[in-house]
Amino acid sequence: MKSLFYFCFFVSICLFSCSPPKESESTTDFFEINSFISLLEYDLEVIEEEIVRLGRFSENLFVDKKNKLANADPDKYEIVGVAANSEPGANPEKSSLFIPTISDNKEAVKELILLTNPLDDEFKRIVREIPVISQVYFNSKYHLNRLYPPYDVNLLEPDINVTNFNFYYQGDEKNNPSRVPVWVDEIYIDPVGRGWMITLTYPVYAENELKMVLGFDITLNDIIENYINKTSNQLLIIDGTGTVVAGKAKAIEALSLPSLKNYTYTQTITSDSYRKEDFNLFKSKDKNVRVIADKIINSGEKILWLSENKTKLKIICQKMSKLDWYVLEIQF
Incomplete structure (x- = not known):
């Protein structure tokens, strides 16, 4: 059954890549994130x-x-x-x-x-x-x-x-x-x-x-190693309280959460020093990030923008069906 899933998954990729480049922005934006969620939820x-x-x-x-x-x-x-x-x-x-x-x-x-x-x-x-x-x-x-x-x-x-x-x-x-x-x-x-x-x-x-x-x-280390690290996209998973479950370092830092320059998120979550509140979007030092968290979790918005260093970051979000989790992709 699993091999059939992968066959369908890769066929869908081929069909997408061969289709005319006039797909709507929404379809293009959400293809990768939906593929990621489909794989994770299949395994769940x-x-x-x-x-x-x-x-x-x-x-x-x-x-x-x-x-x-x-x-x-x-x-x-x-x-x-x-x-x-x-x-x-x-x-x-x-x-x-x-x-x-x-x-x-x-x-x-x-x-x-x-x-x-x-x-x-x-x-x-x-x-x-x-x-x-x-x-x-x-x-x-x-x-x-x-x-x-x-x-x-x-x-x-x-x-x-x-x-x-x-x-x-x-x-x-x-x-x-x-x-x-x-x-x-x-x-x-x-x-x-x-x-x-x-x-x-x-x-x-x-x-x-x-x-x-x-x-x-x-x-959480298993989720990072088996899913997050196997994609090149800057993904971030948060739960229904706004707390980071897993994510790429660049994506975490883009949302004004603790800097990971001298260590990794994986090291942090396996140490005694990890505190959930440090990685909660509602507690970000950036007011705009807190607003984004509210729009995602309480308003269900799926496409958002965040200003950073005179540039705008596009954030797309999709809620999972099996878990009360949201998968975010930060597009730099």
Whole structure:
């Protein structure tokens, strides 16, 4: 299916390049940005399909539960304190398990570990086949976390309540009654130290009871490396609050955000010094940029102009459909 998409994509490029040069300005301006969004959203759809498939696999783990528990390997994981298979020195073939001290149903946790041990191979396969996914995991109301690749569990507070995080509650009964994949598209800092990211969640039910919420994490660095850096255009992605998700350095600086001359945006978002407010268009030191942010997010304008050093920069913008994100192209 993916090869068919690329074939159609390149055919469309050829048809466009061979057509008479009398296309409207709007069509010409938006061709590249629409192509970029189509590719990104196609890949996001593939990821959605994968988490649904993993959800179906997970649901089947609870079928014939008694028999599966009787045949499960009780020695696969050794719980030490609040963790099993924690870095450093973790077995790369297995996930890390985290059971915070607030967990008060040890029998339910033990049963869930045994039933979900087959997920290790699925988690590993997904990370291998879809490199843009940096982490695969689930969290449960019993306060059990299973995450792959394995990580240093000591990075977490031992009494942390992961059900209070958006990557859990966005998928629970209250926030996702339709039981569909949900993107947590407002960027947040990964509690296990892998930088700023977005997450796709999906709930798993058995006998109409929520057993776990699956999560796929994509870091901002992954988005930059796999999408932004593969185009020559000066692109910038902002979320619905006006915060930069990813972008080229020249595009970021053009909107009067912090200078990146001595380092890169990628280095910034993977460091402890990154602050979202520093990269929010509504907080730009340039009043005109703040006005542009308002026109994009609150008025839906798609073509804007910005004066810079006696020249005018053209900004074209298109909103994505899967995420509450806007893709901007700065034309110098």
